[in-house]
Amino acid sequence: MEDDSHRPETGTPPPAFWRTPADPVVASPNERELLDLVRRHGRMSRADLVRATGLAAQSVMRLVDELRDRGLLHLGETLPREGRGKPSQAVELVPGHACTIGFSVTTDSVSSAIVDFAGNVLGQRHEQTPDLDRSKLVAVLRQHMQTLLHTHKVSPDRLFGLGVGITGFFVGEGRRVNAPSPLDDLALADLDELLTRELGHPVWLDNDGTVAAVGESMLGVGRWARSFVYLYFSLGLGGGLIVNGRCVRGAHGNAGEVAGMLSIPGIEAPTLELLREMLASDGLAFADIGAMLAQFNPHWPACDRWLERARPAMSLIVSASVALLDPDAIVYGGRLPRALAERLIAGSTIDNKPRRGRKRPEPRLVPAEAPSDATAIGAAALPFKEHFFL
The missing domain is CATH 3.30.420.40 (ATPase, nucleotide binding domain)
Incomplete structure (x- = not known):
């Protein structure tokens, strides 16, 4: 499932990266599938690529050779092979x-x-x-x-x-x-x-x-979760959706705007701007969210009050996310400090009533794993x- 309704593209890629001088496409669908497999696994043998793609061995050999000739892939050290068959060279992305x-x-x-x-x-x-x-x-x-x-x-x-x-x-x-x-x-x-x-x-x-x-799908939680909801905490509260490894943007590009579900029941959004305002009422004034995060202390008394006020919103958001998307994970990220994310996760409750003693499978609630910003x-x-x- 790929959402093409609102792709974030302007112009065309530089001609130096085109497949041919007359074709402003950098990779065919089969090439993209192969490249993505190598990206996610780090390195794979050509035999592994045949099994993973379902393509004929000759097709995979041809694709690998063409991508190698274009400088996208290179063949590394020989990988041992389980069972019968000759060892195969590792196929890896060329970082440069x-x-x-x-x-x-x-x-x-x-x-x-x-x-x-x-x-x-x-x-x-x-x-x-x-x-x-x-x-x-x-x-x-x-x-x-x-x-x-x-x-x-x-x-x-x-x-x-x-x-x-x-x-x-x-x-x-x-x-x-x-x-x-x-x-x-x-x-x-x-x-x-x-x-x-x-x-x-x-x-x-x-x-x-x-x-x-x-970013989380490529360098963080996406390494083990194919479908997840990403919650983005900053001045406001937004998010993004990854389904089967692909970004879902919606008809207008606003899929994942989770704060929009809070206005009808009258629940306030737990934003970092709200935390900054609560700190100001305690006599800790910061010029902006960046200044607050630079001196963040998880033991500020305002954090406890913020977490308590956040509980209704987060329980509604995670429950709705599970009901609508059935994701592998819900990621607490954006500019949210990890220490605060862990406490916020602990206080989030998924509405999941059992039937015949069984509940619906629930996603993992986790802090963002992608490095740094x-x-x-x-x-x-x-x-x-x-x-x-x-």
Whole structure:
């Protein structure tokens, strides 16, 4: 199941990565399936790829050889084979085939990450950005891009593209995001076109919850959970959906906006902005969420009160997620500190009444596992996910 209704694509991939000079596609469906298998397993033998894909052995051999000739795969050490048959060389992704840079744009900061073709995070940057407008956004992203490429000695011609995750929701008019204040100058703008033009590379743009879910699917929980709901805690409460390993965006790109289910019963959303306001009432004032997280202390008395107020919302959200999607996992992520995530999970209750002494299977409730800034890494994963992998 792949959701094509709202793909975050602008422009076309750089010609250097096309399958042929006349074909602006970087990988066929069979090639993407094979590449994704190698990505998820790290390395596989050609015999393993035959069994996993169900393709004829000759087809797999041909695909591997063509991808090797194009520089996407290489053959590594010989792998032992169970049972009869000759040992087979390991098939692995070539890390240096391409790289991407991802950006996370929040109400108070910009983070970035550079990721290679094998999913290795080469480096990251973070910068507080109060009063961010369009011109400053372009300047900050350009500086991050140039610094990451120079620091990690990556040639610009190996840059496949840029991913951007921004807080807000889509309004059904192309890639226009309705961002919250203080990002007023970025709201409802054609940011993908602006950034593609100003930065000189194709841009894939999506909301932060979906982008973080993509990153989690490639570098975190997605390594063991094929279907999960990602809950994104920040200024607001959003999320993203991964079903059978694929991102589901919905008709307008807003699938996973879990806070929308709280207004009818009148339940408040447990946002990090709410925690910041509660700390202020205790005499601990922070200029923004970033400043609060930089000094986060799980033993603040306000955390206990926040967790208590969060319990009704989280129990409703996880119960609805289980009823609608039956996922393998529900991931507590975004900018939520792990210590707070673990306590929030402990207080979340799934409505699951037994029948004949049996309950429905329940998902695992887990903190995010993707390294460091999930949104920046997820944004870097977007171009690869959309064109090379499943």
